[in-house]
Amino acid sequence: MEMHWHWLIVIYLFLGGLGAGAYLTSFAAEKGWLGSNSRLKKVGYYIAAPIVAFGTVLLVFDLGQGLYKPWLLVRLLLNFGSVMTWGVYILAAFIVVGLVKAFLVFKNKQAPEALGWVGAGLALATGAYTGLLLSVIEAVPFWNSFMMPILFVVSALSTGLSVTTVVAHFMEKQGSANIKENQVHLSLVAAELIVVVIFFGLMSLGAKGPVGAQSAASVVSGPYAIVFWGYFIALGLLFPLVVFVLENIHLKQSAQKVVAEPSLTETESSAKAQSGHQSYLVLVSDFSVVVGGLALRALIIFAALPIWDGTIL
Amino acid sequence: MDSMKNIIISRRKVLKAGAVATFALALGISPTVLNADTAQDAPKNPDQLGFMYDQEKCINCKLCAKACNDTNKWEEGAEWRRVLVGKEDSKNFLSYSCNHCEKPACAQVCPVKAYRKREEDGIVVQNPEVCVGCKYCMYACPYHSPQFSPDTGRISKCHFCYERQDQGNKPACVSVCPTGALNYGKLTELRKTSSGVAQLEGLPNPELTKPSWVIIPKA
CATH class of the missing domain: 1.20.5 (Single alpha-helices involved in coiled-coils or other helix-helix interfaces)
Structure with missing residues (x-):
């Protein structure tokens, strides 16, 4: 069977998660969940809404009528029973709230506490939506799994943290990278690996029938195996996992070393423990997390097989 | 602290x-809770129309598809009705279009409400004029009934010749079938056919969308 959705949709779903994850990264940093003095407090806010908005523009290009009769797009708000309609509302609201929040952060103005939380809720909804859009399609067993939104949200958080880290490395002067951030990312990558194993395990075992197993096989051992094992598993998950673990050990050791030197004051020691710069290896692994996230979206879209292949015996 | x-x-x-x-x-x-009633039970709407196809009588002449195209002027690349031939020349055929399902997945997912299910006869009519061409319905329909035309960038599909029917005529496909293999009528009546089924081997489980069709399979 021919595919109906192609690269534009893949990139749109990927960017939706990436932007949502970037927002949540800065939100977490602002709340102090990524360690004190994090350098990720602003950058994620700046890039979140533009990333999602760019993805949405791509989607418009993919619509058969996007450039032909664009006024029809208003009707996308009509069917409250359609997940795609939910998505239009969620994305539109997220882009608006994201831009307002970014503007206030840029102006160093105190944004209302509620605004930040609403944005975080919408970001989570955006990430979940990209998976939910697929998971409600019963005629595509590979998509029709409750794991799909979970997988996409975890990947969104991970890729969002990565892209924010990379951009912050080049753009942000204030704050520093620290062990908390490293630990959060380590657990996200580990969680994604677990979700992926469960998802493909269940699919392969036929939890969604023979067609779901066939889709899974095309990814794990079929035509998409190179993208799956190479780009997604090795580059997107295992390589970053190893780098983050090594970085974690390194950061802990240097923290101990500092404690062993009593001449330093407490603030000095903690500042030294949180080494100011990300190592380049960590930056490379962040980049490969993002590539892995894109590969994941591509695999999920392209490996979709319909429940009926349109033939009879 | x-x-x-x-x-x-x-x-x-x-x-x-x-x-x-x-x-x-x-x-x-x-929510994939299975309903107690099967697809062979009476439809919710007693006036629901459906197609009935007798596999024994079909000779694969494809006049049904041709008549459909002549009447409804398919857009480039959009086939409203097809006649499938079984694998390895099995001489099994299946003429099918849209099943005007009781639970139409296309209408459920369509973000612009291009689909509506008529109350009087349960026909699922899609309006190409308001379709934005997102193709979500193409994934949602287990029967590949919504058809996309790259030429016009929009979906169209079988509407059971509802305009002809409103004027008292038969659907074009049924009216030209030379062997009487293809019929239509009220689903409550069609379902009384003892050998009729709602699914052939390999076809989607009718519980998914509750298609309004009856197939009389080759013995």
């Missing part, structure tokens, strides 16, 4: 994240 503060915040975070995750999870689990 500082660590105390951290703990409180992280607990709140965990609770909130947990609540949101539960919500996302609940949304993700699509």
Whole structure:
């Protein structure tokens, strides 16, 4: 069977998660969940809404009528029973709230506490939506799994943290990278690996029938195996996992070393423990997390097989 | 003191994240509760129309598809009705279009409400004029009935010749079938055919969308 959705949709779903994850990264940093003095407090806010908005523009290009009769797009708000309609509302609201929040952060103005939380809720909804859009399609067993939104949200958080880290490395002067951030990312990558194993395990075992197993096989051992094992598993998950673990050990050791030197004051020691710069290896692994996230979206879209292949015996 | 503060915040975070995750999870689990009534039971709408296809009588002349095209002027690349031939020249055929389902997945997912199910006869009519061409319905329909035309960038599909029917005529496909293999009528009546089924081997489970069709398979 021919595919109906192609690269534009893949990139749109990927960017939706990436932007949502970037927002949540800065939100977490602002709340102090990524360690004190994090350098990720602003950058994620700046890039979140533009990333999602760019993805949405791509989607418009993919619509058969996007450039032909664009006024029809208003009707996308009509069917409250359609997940795609939910998505239009969620994305539109997220882009608006994201831009307002970014503007206030840029102006160093105190944004209302509620605004930040609403944005975080919408970001989570955006990430979940990209998976939910697929998971409600019963005629595509590979998509029709409750794991799909979970997988996409975890990947969104991970890729969002990565892209924010990379951009912050080049753009942000204030704050520093620290062990908390490293630990959060380590657990996200580990969680994604677990979700992926469960998802493909269940699919392969036929939890969604023979067609779901066939889709899974095309990814794990079929035509998409190179993208799956190479780009997604090795580059997107295992390589970053190893780098983050090594970085974690390194950061802990240097923290101990500092404690062993009593001449330093407490603030000095903690500042030294949180080494100011990300190592380049960590930056490379962040980049490969993002590539892995894109590969994941591509695999999920392209490996979709319909429940009926349109033939009879 | 500082660590105390951290703990409180992280607990709140965990609770909130947990609540949101539960919500996302609940949304993700699509309600696939099986209904007690099977697809062979009486349709909800007693006036629901449906097609009936007798596999024994079909000779694969494809006049049904041709008549459909002549009447409804298919857009380039959009086939409203097809006649499938079984694998390895099995001499099994299947002429099918849209099944005007009781639970039409196309109408469920269409973000612009291009689909409507007529109350008087249950025909699922799609309006190409308001379709934005997102192709979501192409994934949702288990029968590949919504057809996309790259030429016009929009979906169209079988509408059971509802305009002809409103004027008292038969659907074009049924009217030209030379062997009487293809018929139509009220589903409640068609379902009384003893050898009729709603699914052939390899075809989607009728529980998915409850298609309004009856197939009389080759013995």
